[in-house]
Amino acid sequence: MTSIGTGYDLSASTYSPDGRIFQVEYANKAVENSGQDLSRSTAIGLRVKDGIILAVEKLVHSKLLIPEANRRIQTLDRHLGLATAGLLADGRQLANKARDESANFRDSFRSPAPVKYIADRLGSYIQVYTLYSSVRPFGISTIIGGVDQDGPSLFVIEPSGVFFGYHGAAVGKGRQLAKTELEKLKLSDLSMRQAVLEAARIIYLVHDDSKEKTFELEMSWVGNDTNGLHVPVPKDLLSEAEQKAKAALEDFE
Amino acid sequence: MPDMVTLSYPSPSSKPQQRQFNPYSENGGTILAISGADFSVIAGDTRQSEGYSIQTRYAPKVFRLTDNAVLAVNGFAADGNMFVKQVRQRLEWYRHAHAKDMPLRAIARLIQTMLYARRFFPYYVYNILGGIEEDGSGAVYSFDPVGSYERESCRAAGAAQSLVQPFLDNQIYFKNQVALPGHPHPQHLPLLTVIQLVIDSFTSATERHIEVGDGLEMFIVLAKGSPLYGVENIAGVQEMTVTNEGERIFVVRRNLKRD
Amino acid sequence: MDHFPTNWGRPRNDGFDAYGTYPIAQRPYNGLGNDVFSEGVQRTQQPIVTGTSVLAIKYKDGVMMSADNLASYGSLARFKDIQRLHPVGTNTIIGAGGDMSDFQYIQALLDDLMVEEFTEGDGDGHALGPGEIHEYLSQVMYARRSKMDPLWNSLIVGGVKDGKRFLSYVDLLGTTYSASTLATGYGSYIAQPLLRKAVEGNEDNITEEEAVKILEQSMKVLFYRDARSLNKYQIAKITSDGVAISESRSVDTQWSFADGIRGYGAQTQ
């Protein structure tokens, strides 16, 4: 961050002399430690044989919050889900855009949009916000997952607009540890139920008890077990996953 | 002079046949309203029909707008329902702006403005507005489809207007009745008399007009502080008042013949 | 497209080819009414491929609806495997008579709406019920008629929400009404009286079996009398358990009497 204060980092439309766009880099910072809305949380996505699992570590910033009422994982279409880390409001804005894209695809072709198509459109959309001084980049990393004609697929879109497909993806504060854990899994062999348990375990593992407040685990899934619909993981499975995650955590320690 | 050229002008019959879409229909039924010194009665039958078909035996044509205004709409039902919906939204904005209900005479003017705005694609609807003025008097306003309106003591509209209006002229305005010397016709009739006239109007219209029948819905609006005049004793009466501003609204339902 | 500029219309009806663009033998007629714009923009349409009656009744457990599988092209029985009953969400069914392409458009519209509900609502407990869907359809139908560009259909919306039965009608004019028996098209003349007789005042007692019987009987009468109908139809029921649309079925009919009618069978002057 040597260029802080040199004036090359005040606009997305300015390169620094060494060819960097600082505003985009700062947006990445927002993903990890946004100070204003306490969203310093982790989100992960798992792509398994016949479905996708999304999970987020939802920090509970006040005990006055109503549990489970404030959802962080969003539904884009019947078959598409999205989880973000970073500025929550940016995440909602992007989800609305994604819904429009998906609806437009459906209107044109009378079939559900491929996951990759949506990831592509959103990548382009986010990229536009890295070009001009009149806007700021999106302060979010996005996991988008769904099941289309070619089966389950999972993508991550960064604030720069770049996107990649993944078998297992993690964004946000605890992404390094989460990635390490994901890499240990044989993702393509897992059933959706197994993947739910693993996802819960990973979220419990990456949550930093010492630094962060309490959290709530939120999970959704889409695939064979859900008739191809992106829906929240049912309550009984969710609590089973939480129990096992807590148990595993104790073993770990 | 012989034709110089042969014209290949298509004969009129070979032109594509044109079937003009008619955006209007007429759904029968009749409405009427009568005002008294400190009350107003607004009524309509509940049959909705098209041609010789009864579409439904219960489709309301009379609507409570506020605690002191009731609107009856008759004509093309789709226009009528949309019009009422739009009036209600305008009244809601008025409430937001002024934290009170719009006065009756203002609603009357609002309706004329809204109707006239569609002068060249009119709502095919005859409106009758009844309620209580700010001075506490009962009032009836009647409208034509493009917004011409006036305040009256009584008005009938719709399919059986030609049957009911002459009857009201005679019974309310005492047309063709000569008063006994020293006993002038009353300025206003008492509420229960008016209610009986309304019921008689509709039973008669039901007898003689195929588009009238099935049910009668009658709204009674009482001025602030007015006595109940026995309304509370009418069988099946139901109070519709929402606020505590003083005016009260009641509704009475009666069956009419269904044939 | 007419590529001769002289046919595009002129400020005045010149009686001759002022611009000299035509050989005399082909000189066009420029008389009144031959201006290509004289007919204005044509938005008004007529139904092309059409479905006939839809019937619906309320009964003890909910609402039942039926429609045959025919889509006619004028008097031609063009498509004989068309479904005219369409589920919307988990507790609503719409049945359509009139233009089938307009109906398909309406299905697409409602599908978009349901996706919107699914994503934005995201299980918040505010699913659209039959009442809301009927209101929405009414607004669409009325808006299109007001643009003089109607969706040429008669639609029946039926369903159950929070234990309450709902049954309502809307058509190309935006006209709406509710009743415990409804019928569109030819059915409104022929079947409606039969349905009313069987159902009115009896809505809470009719069992599912009886409801099926009532509709079967009416469909049979319609098949006998409506030349644009087909003896292949479906019955849908909507109860608090959800919607169910039957496979196509038919009723036994007896046409031997037709032999004795002039116009049927062998012609015997």
Next chain:
Amino acid sequence: MFRNTYDSDNTVFSPQGRLHQVEYALEAVKQGSAAVGLRSKTHSILLALKRSTGELASYQQKMFRIDDHVGIAIAGLTSDARVLSNFMRQQAMSSKMAFNRPVPVNRLVSAIADKAQVNTQEYGRRPYGVGFLVIGQDQSGPHLYEFSPSGNSYEYYAMSIGARSQSAKTYLEKHYESFADCSLEDLIKHGLHALRETLQQDKDLNVNNTSIGIVGAPSVHEKTTNVSFRILEGETIQPFLDTMVPKDAPAAAPAPPASTDEDVQMAE
């Protein structure tokens, strides 16, 4: 002139990934007088403290009716609130027009949150300078939401916003578990106690400076049968004020000083 290089513009991230203009907008909310919201199984209520600029001036408007089933209390810039509340009214009405149903409260709140987000991302705008507490009743029962200029919204059991709202929050956190089963009268009493915490030592709630907003069945102190959103002001709130436990001046929990100047950590 500015506190740092990165705080003059809403389209600029600081090197830490912060949006200072948004944080300052959250400060604007804290400039406004406090509002408190609570929810039970049957009711949602709002309470707000009205300021007056002087003896001859009237008290400000802190609550707006959105629809029969929704109302809001505001803290911050009143003019921004008027724009947003107008938008909410439009949303409520188009829901009635298109579907003939009262707009679900959560969707209404999301709609203004999404609207507010745009003002945190595009040049030439400023974030809205107002926070809302939104109460409403729909098919899924009574609700209470907080909306803030950052474009976030959350649903709460109880919440407070505005000047010295932390003190009210402390009170609410201590008692919120009992709110679910409270009668309307008790709920209002809790609300008044929480609101009182935001006052300076020498001040007290009275009929002039307090507004109460309610959705749900009427209280015994109201002379109405109305269950839709209503705002109580003036003499009508006296019976509720009378239910309050008088504050025994020295024993009252010392309120932490109002933060005006430090960097904001929302809901800290």
